[in-house]
Amino acid sequence: MESWVDSEPSGFSLSNLPLGIFSTELLSPRIGVAIGKYVLDFKSFVMEGLLAHLNIDWSQVDFATLNDYAALGRSRHRTIRKFLQELLISDTRYGSLLRDHPQRRQSLLVLRASATMHLPMRVGDYTDFFVGINHARNCNKLFRGDATLAASYTEQPIGYHGRASSVVISGTPVRRPVGQFNLDGQVFFGPTRKMDFEVEFAAFISKPNTLGEPIGVEAAEEHIFGYVILNDWSSRDIQQREAFPLGPFNAKNFGTTISPWVIQPDALIPYKTKPISTGSELPKYLVERSSNSVHDIVVDVTIKRGSQDFQLSKCNFKNVIFSFPQMIAHHTAGGCPLQTGDLIATGTVSGETVDTLGCLLEITKNGMEPYQIFNNDTGSTLEMGWLHDGDCIEFHGYAGDSSDPEHISFGSCTGLILPSLVTSLEKL
Amino acid sequence: MESWVDSEPSGFSLSNLPLGIFSTELLSPRIGVAIGKYVLDFKSFVMEGLLAHLNIDWSQVDFATLNDYAALGRSRHRTIRKFLQELLISDTRYGSLLRDHPQRRQSLLVLRASATMHLPMRVGDYTDFFVGINHARNCNKLFRGDATLAASYTEQPIGYHGRASSVVISGTPVRRPVGQFNLDGQVFFGPTRKMDFEVEFAAFISKPNTLGEPIGVEAAEEHIFGYVILNDWSSRDIQQREAFPLGPFNAKNFGTTISPWVIQPDALIPYKTKPISTGSELPKYLVERSSNSVHDIVVDVTIKRGSQDFQLSKCNFKNVIFSFPQMIAHHTAGGCPLQTGDLIATGTVSGETVDTLGCLLEITKNGMEPYQIFNNDTGSTLEMGWLHDGDCIEFHGYAGDSSDPEHISFGSCTGLILPSLVTSLEKL
Incomplete structure (x- = not known):
């Protein structure tokens, strides 16, 4: 064509x-x-x-x-x-x-x-799921020493409400957040020491549902307007101090970047594939007729530090255990109303090897193991820990072979880290 | 006057x-x-x-x-x-x-x-805090056997993002949600068995702040448009299965009811009082010049079951450890933008005695100890467990002596429980 x-x-x-x-x-x-x-x-x-x-x-x-x-x-x-x-x-x-x-x-x-x-849409509510199973396993291993997942994780799409007002368009600089965190056994208030990105896939809602009336899993795709790629910037030290028992809050509400072009569902039909199977029996409201319900979409993650670019990761959105129709069916099962312009994201999607992980928390094992990246063109090496001020993170998403004229590009989703307005560290 | x-x-x-x-x-x-x-x-x-x-x-x-x-x-x-x-x-x-x-x-x-x-305002984002210390202690005791609070709880206002699209005006019926929960060691999908209310105080935001620019604690009150009382309907069994590690989701996104009249801050100046002191040293961004920063506001909670009314509880919003200015300063400390129409709530506010608790989770000790309520007028007794279909919960909020013509009424915040659309219980 x-x-x-x-x-x-x-x-x-x-x-x-x-x-x-x-x-x-x-x-x-x-x-x-x-x-x-x-x-x-x-x-x-x-x-x-x-x-x-x-x-x-x-x-x-x-x-x-x-x-x-x-x-x-x-x-x-x-x-x-x-x-x-x-x-x-x-x-x-x-x-x-x-x-x-x-x-x-x-x-x-x-x-x-x-x-x-x-910003392509006026975002009503923003929901972030946790359906990237490799990410979930890696988080469990890092924080609880055991990658085993609870049945409640594989039997329903776990998610939480994110912050709609801080969703910004690709290219918007993101300021390093200030908050409370633990450091060497003491509590401080100051600029986060653990600034991270998260590679996510996201859907915008077109057709709303009424409060109290669920959307069935087979009807759910008709409620999706289109897709973008998303960077859910995160502060891992703020997150660790605040997240129990109500989940992440200031660790993520300082900025969420999306790519500018909303890809129409029909453009992605050729790239449908199966989600990762966990073997769990699902309740009827989550059972789909077609097993090709997720997408084979690649995201190349690049970091620009100083004048150099380094390829940090290559993620794929097929590494999830639930599809968007399943997330929508679950989200509305209790009656929650979705509205036109609502944004629903997968959570971090990681592959199984270190060069396919979707965030630095996993890549650097919570900052304990810096990751060496080699730039073939210049011969230089980057020792990658957490993000620095001045770093620019770029996601480039696509479906299909990028040399094929007919492949589908998501364009890019980029953000530059600005320094915090507060620079001092206050000990509590 | x-x-x-x-x-x-x-x-x-x-x-x-x-x-x-x-x-x-x-x-x-x-x-x-x-x-x-x-x-x-x-x-x-x-x-x-x-x-x-x-x-x-x-x-x-x-x-x-x-x-x-x-x-x-x-x-x-x-x-x-x-x-x-x-x-x-x-x-x-x-x-x-x-x-x-x-x-x-x-x-x-x-x-x-x-x-x-x-609905008085088009709600942008809805944030729910957890600053009712008696509620937090009671939850800890019920779920972990120990009322002791973590330092991270008393040193910063813990909160999470709620669902803005399901905020409804007083009088809107609320449908019993369907979801996954544990029952006698098995997992089921069906109508919640543990339907609850939550007594909360809430503020609407007037003046926005820009992404990346915090609101100082002393400037925060100028960002508050006014106050309402709020019922954050909750499903305790759905919540227990889904809330780790990302917090409550479907357990609360099926309906949140607010009272219709937005009380202006100036009307409540005579009712300012001190928050509960925890003895924790606070970081500077949370320190207020005035210690009279919370409000002495009473909420009478009534249940209508069948043709009878029973007085269930009498709560007071002074039972919190952080004020709205402190919540706003914390919420924006990392740069999160608040917008005109955003809704910020305290979380459940409970007193210390059983007749001053703000939710059935506490009143019935997670359903283990039904609570006897006596109706003086009719001589009947209600054995109160979780909410039934057909129950109508009414909050009536006021500041000052209700026989004083000058007292401040919040009007009422009511909701009738409708039965679920699904009635069967599916075993996973």
Whole structure:
């Protein structure tokens, strides 16, 4: 499926067509569709009447976030995506609408490099799960000396409520948090000593459910608007002091970064695969008809320290024991209402080897074993412990072979660590 | 301070003047101010130009929730409240504006009994703390056999992120949640067997802070818009199975009820008192200049079962170890942004005796010791265990002597338990 717009192997071919919110010097923040090196200005595209044949009341749609668009529902999203593919394909039968209309091409296609991306949705609630089983095992081993998982972990997707207000778009700097932690047997208040990232996969909700009315596991996929990759920045020392018995709080509410392009579910159908089986019998509300319910998506994690880049890890989102439909079915089983724009994440997803782990807690064994990374190009070595101020962490996510023009790119999810506003360490 | 509107000892005198969102058969949901048996239609009041002298751009204010109003800031709230007191006082010098203007009196004052109340604010994030020390001690004793608290509990306000989408207004029925729990050594999926309420005090945020920029403890009170009472409905068996290590999730996200009137901070100044001292040295960011930083507010908890009412408990919000300013300073210490409309609650607040406890978990010792309640009027006794379907729990909150016309009423926070949609019990 080659497009007349651009046929670079960028991961943003006609097979992808993700949605995001962009602005330029001239354009206010608005919905755009990525195609090759360009963004289609979807708001102006609609205003020009190019989707008039779909009989959608666009006057009710606020184009400054994707919330109203998401609420149009999956079948309309499918119809629009299909029409855009037919319009943007090289031998389109709709050439006169855009390809052969120089003025519209000029105004509706914006270079992605000149676009500033914004948070794609107004996030209602943010939920973080814990379905990466290797991560769970490694945490158990580090903190309790035993990797064995409780039955309650494999029989239901364990999750907690995260902080919606601190979800930010890729590129937003993240400030090192200040908090209380133990150090050498004493308690201090000051900048965290254990700053970490977490590689996660996340889904945005389109269709809401009513308080008290669960979403069945087979219906759940129709409630998913699309997917992003997510970095749930964490402070491990603050977390260790605060997390019992109510879970992580200030250790994670200072910033959660997401990638800017919302990948549509249909683009990821070819990359569906089986979750990791634990052998546990599941209650009916979690049993799926299809076993291909999770995604084979790779995330390359790079750290830029000083002027050098190092490849830190290569994660894969198939390393989970529950799918998003299972997480949604569980989340709503008791009646919790999901709303358009809610964000649901997997928790850290790690592989089994050290070069496939999703956070420094695991990579460095809670800071006890620094990890050596070699840069082939420069010949230098990085001894990796916790994150430093000035470090930039970049996730690059994709499904398929990155040399295949039809592969699906998630773009990147990056954040630079800023120093704390407080620099002193106060002993309690 | 007697009002010409109404001088019943209702708790809604000129000393109170709380704000809420009401509607009637004729009026769409809008901001109202409670005065005696009436609600002042604040939206129409503003539209009639009666606050024109304040030079506020009301065209930017959406009157359907209190969010925009809250964002106007504390000094404007004070000015408006003071003007309303001067307007509504018996010997007002502004008589011609409303008191002696029969047409306006007729249209702007609505009987509270004919008003339907709505969620006062669009809740961004909901945070639940755990600052009720008697509750924390009792939980420790029940689950670990020892009431002793960890230093990490007394040296920082422990909290977790709750679910904003399931916050509902008083009077909304709450459906018994379905979930996984242990019963006699087996795991089941079905309606919870341990349905509970929790008596909590809560604050709404007015002024936001920026990501990465903490709110100092002395500045924190200026970020509080007002207060409500809150019932954080809980399922104790679901909670016990899911809460390790990430905290409560489905055990609490099926419904959280709040009272409809937002009590302004100035109305509660006479009821400030000292928190419970634990003797712990606090880090500087939690040290307050004034020790009168919490509130002496009583909550009567009543259960209606069948046709009978029983007084279940009498709680007091002074039984906490941290104030809202301390909770806010801690919440933002690491940089977490609070937004206008965020809701922050204390967690369950219990007294020291069985008739002052804030939840059935404590009152019945996790269901092991049913609690006898006697109804003086009818002579009947209720053996109280967990909540039944059809039970109606009512909190009635107030500051001051309820026979004093100037006392401050929070109104009530009520919820009826509906049966689960699923009635079967599935064994895993």
